[in-house]
Amino acid sequence: MKVLVDARWIFPEISGIGLYTVELLRALLAQDRENDYVVLFSDAGVMERTVLDLGLDEARNAEASLVPYGVFSMKSQLMMPSYIRGIGADIFHSTNYMVPMAAFSALRANRTKCVITIHDLIPLLFPDHAPKAKKTRLMPLYRFVMRQVAARADAILTVSENSAHDIRRMLMSRNADHAKVVSAYNGVSDEYRKLAWAPARNPRKLLYVGRLDPYKNVTGLMRIFKGVLGRTSEKVKLVIAGSKDPRYPEAERLAEELGVSEHVEWTGYVTPEKLIALYAEASVLVHPSHYEGFGLPVAEAMAAGLPVVCSSGGSLSEVAGNAACVHEHTDETGFVESICSILDSESKAKELSQLGRSQAEKFTWANAARKTREVYEMLAGGNS
Numbered sequence: 582m583k584v585l586v587d588a589r590w591i592f593p594e595i596s597g598i599g600l601y602t603v604e605l606l607r608a609l610l611a612q613d614r615e616n617d618y619v620v621l622f623s624d625a626g627v628m629e630r631t632v633l634d635l636g637l638d639e640a641r642n643a644e645a646s647l648v649p650y651g652v653f654s655m656k657s658q659l660m661m662p663s664y665i666r667g668i669g670a671d672i673f674h675s676t677n678y679m680v681p682m683a684a685f686s687a688l689r690a691n692r693t694k695c696v697i698t699i700h701d702l703i704p705l706l707f708p709d710h711a712p713k714a715k716k717t718r719l720m721p722l723y724r725f726v727m728r729q730v731a732a733r734a735d736a737i738l739t740v741s742e743n744s745a746h747d748i749r750r751m752l753m754s755r756n757a758d759h760a761k762v763v764s765a766y767n768g769v770s771d772e773y774r775k776l777a778w779a780p781a782r783n784p785r786k787l788l789y790v791g792r793l794d795p796y797k798n799v800t801g802l803m804r805i806f807k808g809v810l811g812r813t814s815e816k817v818k819l820v821i822a823g824s825k826d827p828r829y830p831e832a833e834r835l836a837e838e839l840g841v842s843e844h845v846e847w848t849g850y851v852t853p854e855k856l857i858a859l860y861a862e863a864s865v866l867v868h869p870s871h872y873e874g875f876g877l878p879v880a881e882a883m884a885a886g887l888p889v890v891c892s893s894g895g896s897l898s899e900v901a902g903n904a905a906c907v908h909e910h911t912d913e914t915g916f917v918e919s920i921c922s923i924l925d926s927e928s929k930a931k932e933l934s935q936l937g938r939s940q941a942e943k944f945t946w947a948n949a950a951r952k953t954r955e956v957y958e959m960l961a962g963g964n965s
Contacts (some may be wrong), residue, residue, distance in 0.1 A: 608950035720742025741896035768946030778886035884921030904940035
């Protein structure tokens with residue numbers, strides 16, 4: 582079986598989709614010596630970095646390939662069908678929602694089977710989730726594309742049971758199609774599990790990891806932080822880990838209005854290595870998002886032994902289980918009380934640390950790769 586993995590979703594700055602792509606590939610190549618993999622890139626620098634990271638230049642059953650068009654370009658739509666046929670791929674896997682439409686029919690069986698990963702349907706569920714994003718401004722087109730892609734896919738991978746439910750409800754026109762949606766949790770790097778976490782002092786640090794889109798509720802986080810500062814005797818700092826987004830300055834402005842900005846650190850983009858260090862230095866991860874398809878920072882924090890206070894939105898209750906303090910995203914008082922109870926009680930912090938490490942055992946890239954490979958082999962078997 583030959584699998585073509587569209588890794589054009591890995592960008593120079595590693596984000597959630599890029600991380601998923603890299604780590605899934607790493608785990609697939611570690612456990613699968615029987616099948617052949619072609620890993621597709623459109624950026625030579627990203628390809629060189631990823632080849633070195635994954636050891637693709639030394640792998641017997643994997644190779645990198647470079648094409649001169651990005652995943653969203655019209656050239657990709659026009660040229661990829663012949664490229665896929667030319668390499669004789671049995672499986673084409675896009676690690677995010679876009680595929681070359683002309684390569685796959687929604688009406689008849691495809692020679693090359695199409696697998697896509699849809700991480701969440703937040704833009705469809707909450708059209709105002711990120712009002713200045715292209716998906717929001719082009720919502721009718723985005724909705725059309727998602728339905729077309731879902732119809733053409735032979736299998737849809739997603740990262741939680743909650744997201745699987747959303748996909749079946751919003752994109753599947755027939756009950757018979759429901760079976761092609763397969764849930765496979767994201768994994769967490771073993772580097773997080775190696776951390777010897779202990780509550781930090783002087784100052785204690787609350788950590789938020791993620792973007793600033795409105796649905797992430799970073800403005801709510803600022804109000805929560807204000808409440809924490811007024812309730813605890815500890816010296817506390819809030820660290821916002823992630824790139825600033827000039828489209829959404831509301832959280833930074835609110836920090837100024839609330840008088841907490843001097844206690845807030847904006848790191849900008851952080852490398853994976855720096856992110857691990859931030860988890861090790863923090864006292865609590867706070868994640869008050871309205872909705873998540875998975876919620877990787879929550880899983881990463883639990884794997885590192887860092888106590889978590891998060892919302893119940895989307896899959897977060899599913900991922901957190903009983904190993905975190907979980908509140909409705911509107912319950913800012915509940916967030917404040919839970920954070921302060923962790924800061925003020927070392928026994929509470931250690932209890933959540935232990936529960937989190939246990940819960941995080943569910944989230945391994947080896948498990949994600951195993952389920953993904955099962956989907957590949959089931960579809961390839963249908964070609965024989």
